[in-house]
Amino acid sequence: MKNRSANQPAVISTVAELRWAVRAAKASGGSVGLVPTMGALHAGHLSLVSQSKRDCDFTVVTIFVNPMQFGPGEDYDRYPRDLQKDQELLAPHKVDLVFAPSREEMYRPGHATHVEVDQVADRWEGAIRPGHFRGVATVVLKLFNAAEPDRAYFGQKDYQQSVVIRRMTTDLDLPIEIGVCPIVRDADGLALSSRNAYLSTDERNRGLSLSRSLRAAEGLVASGTRDTKSIEAAMRKILSAAPVEMEYAAVVDPDTLLPVDRVERAAVALAAARVGGTRLIDNTILR
Numbered sequence: 001m002k003n004r005s006a007n008q009p010a011v012i013s014t015v016a017e018l019r020w021a022v023r024a025a026k027a028s029g030g031s032v033g034l035v036p037t038m039g040a041l042h043a044g045h046l047s048l049v050s051q052s053k054r055d056c057d058f059t060v061v062t063i064f065v066n067p068m069q070f071g072p073g074e075d076y077d078r079y080p081r082d083l084q085k086d087q088e089l090l091a092p093h094k095v096d097l098v099f100a101p102s103r104e105e106m107y108r109p110g111h112a113t114h115v116e117v118d119q120v121a122d123r124w125e126g127a128i129r130p131g132h133f134r135g136v137a138t139v140v141l142k143l144f145n146a147a148e149p150d151r152a153y154f155g156q157k158d159y160q161q162s163v164v165i166r167r168m169t170t171d172l173d174l175p176i177e178i179g180v181c182p183i184v185r186d187a188d189g190l191a192l193s194s195r196n197a198y199l200s201t202d203e204r205n206r207g208l209s210l211s212r213s214l215r216a217a218e219g220l221v222a223s224g225t226r227d228t229k230s231i232e233a234a235m236r237k238i239l240s241a242a243p244v245e246m247e248y249a250a251v252v253d254p255d256t257l258l259p260v261d262r263v264e265r266a267a268v269a270l271a272a273a274r275v276g277g278t279r280l281i282d283n284t285i286l287r
């Protein structure tokens with residue numbers, strides 16, 4: 001266990017220590033909640049931690065910038081990393097354990113096994129970031145196996161990721177309940193993301209067009225528009241006026257993520273765009 005000051009959560013870095021600690025907690029009858037993150041924590045991550053603390057007796061936060069989910073040319077090297085600050089942010093939440101493994105601890109030499117989730121992982125983020133969800137599913141399954149949680153918490157912010165994780169959990173008969181927590185936003189509407197740290201003031205202002213486009217979609221549905229072409233057109237207009245480089249703006253089925261023609265039951269509006277060198281994603285559930 002690494003040095004820590006008072007109130008800061010214990011940080012461990014090996015799978016063996018994690019297993020031991022979780023099994024000890026379970027032996028005394030406690031339920032275990034897992035919150036997987038890549039660190040550079042913000043209030044969005046902390047909302048998952050709070051939910052786990054409400055539901056479970058023992059909460060484990062994992063901090064691992066997973067190389068397998070980054071494509072070539074993506075921001076793996078410059079992704080923000082500050083374990084000390086993350087520990088300080090977690091201290092008031094009184095989490096039981098932080099698991100912050102090295103790359104070598106997670107992927108031993110010769111690592112050759114991957115988890116592929118088909119269909120729900122194919123479109124949107126999956127199409128733009130080939131191999132991304134393979135990396136996500138592989139690391140999340142490894143974390144599930146190491147921590148053996150009763151519940152695991154993910155954010156709606158990465159809507160497609162939550163669908164991919166649910167699919168994997170169902171398909172592989174994992175005895176884990178998946179919780180999906182609402183998107184936490186800044187006061188101006190921008191969804192919190194560790195990547196927002198990359199944005200200049202101008203880029204941030206333009207990036208606000210994502211949440212504005214989603215509010216417009218909600219407004220149209222609230223006023224009776226059902227046809228998704230009109231909703232998507234309104235979203236695209238806002239994104240191109242910003243301007244941001246739109247990657248997709250789509251209204252999809254909440255479970256299959258396939259495009260829908262009309263918003264009859266719940267649907268999800270997804271938006272992704274590049275602003276300068278930064279990719280931003282956001283979404284909203286249309287009811």
Ligand code: AMP
Nearest residue numbers: 037038039044154155157158183184192
């Ligand atoms: P990351 O560190 O970006 O991999 O995110 C870790 C978890 O936090 C994922 O389940 C994300 O969906 C979730 N998360 C990230 N940003 C937010 C946010 N603004 N609101 C709610 N959850 C979030």
